[in-house]
Amino acid sequence: MYTLYYMPGAASLAVHWLLIELDVPHRLVKLDGQAREQKSPEYLRLNPNGLVPTLVVDGEPVYESAALLLLLAERHAEKGFVPAEGTRARALYLQWMVHFANTLMPPFRSWFYPDEAAGPEHAETVKAFARGRIEATWDRLDAHLRDHGPWVAGAAGPTAVDFLGTMLARWSRNMPRPATEWPAIAALVQRMKARPSFRELYAREGLTEWA
Ligand SMILES: N[C@@H](CCC(=O)N[C@@H](CS)C(=O)NCC(=O)O)C(=O)O
Numbered sequence: 001m002y003t004l005y006y007m008p009g010a011a012s013l014a015v016h017w018l019l020i021e022l023d024v025p026h027r028l029v030k031l032d033g034q035a036r037e038q039k040s041p042e043y044l045r046l047n048p049n050g051l052v053p054t055l056v057v058d059g060e061p062v063y064e065s066a067a068l069l070l071l072l073a074e075r076h077a078e079k080g081f082v083p084a085e086g087t088r089a090r091a092l093y094l095q096w097m098v099h100f101a102n103t104l105m106p107p108f109r110s111w112f113y114p115d116e117a118a119g120p121e122h123a124e125t126v127k128a129f130a131r132g133r134i135e136a137t138w139d140r141l142d143a144h145l146r147d148h149g150p151w152v153a154g155a156a157g158p159t160a161v162d163f164l165g166t167m168l169a170r171w172s173r174n175m176p177r178p179a180t181e182w183p184a185i186a187a188l189v190q191r192m193k194a195r196p197s198f199r200e201l202y203a204r205e206g207l208t209e210w211a
Helices: 013-022 041-046 065-075 088-112 120-148 160-171 183-193 196-205
Strands: 002-006 026-030 054-057 060-063
Touching (some): 002 013, 041 054, 088 160
16 A cells, blocks of 8 residues: 655645556645645655655655655566666666656756845846756657657656656746757657556646646
C-alpha cells in the first residue's frame, strides 16, 4: 500500500500519474501549500526537507520525485515502465531521469522561487539565468528525441522517465518559451496527454490549465 503526500501540479504530479498508470492501491493526502502544511512538524517527520512529494511505502517514507518514479517502476516492473536491465534503453532511462532531476529541476526551483538564491533584489537575474538553463535542456532533449524518440528512453513505449519529462514540460507552460515550442517535445507531450490516466490525474488534482 502506498500513501502519496502531494500538492496539485507540484513535483508530486509525476508520481501520482505513475501510480494511476500502474493501477496499484494508493491513498492520497493533499497538503495545503498556502497554509504551509509541508512545513508542519508532522510532515517534517516524514520528509525533513518540507517538500512534496513524499510516498509512504509499506509504512516507511521515501522522498525525491525521480527516486520515487524509479522505485515504483521497479516494484511493478511487470507493467512495463522500466526498460530491461542491460539494454541501451535502460541506460538512456537512467541518464535522463538523473539529468532531469540534477540539471532541469534546480533551475525550475530558481524560476518559481527566484528570491531564494540571492534575495528579491536579484530575482530577475536569477530568473534570466534559470530560463537559459531550462531552454538549453529543451534544446538537448528535443535533439535527443529526434534521434532516439519518440520516447525519452528510446524504448518501444513510455517509461517512468516520460512522466517526469512531461511534468517538467508542463511546468514551463507559462514561461516565455514553453517546452512545447520544441517540436519533438511537443509530440511527446501530446502522446502522454492522450493517455486516459492523464484525464484521471487532472480530475483528481482539480487541474484545468494545460489540459
Ligand atoms: N527535488 C525534489 C523537489 C521537490 C520540490 O521542490 N517540491 C516543491 C513543489 S514543486 C515544494 O514542495 N515546494 C514547497 C516549498 O518549497 O515549501 C523532488 O523532486 O521531489
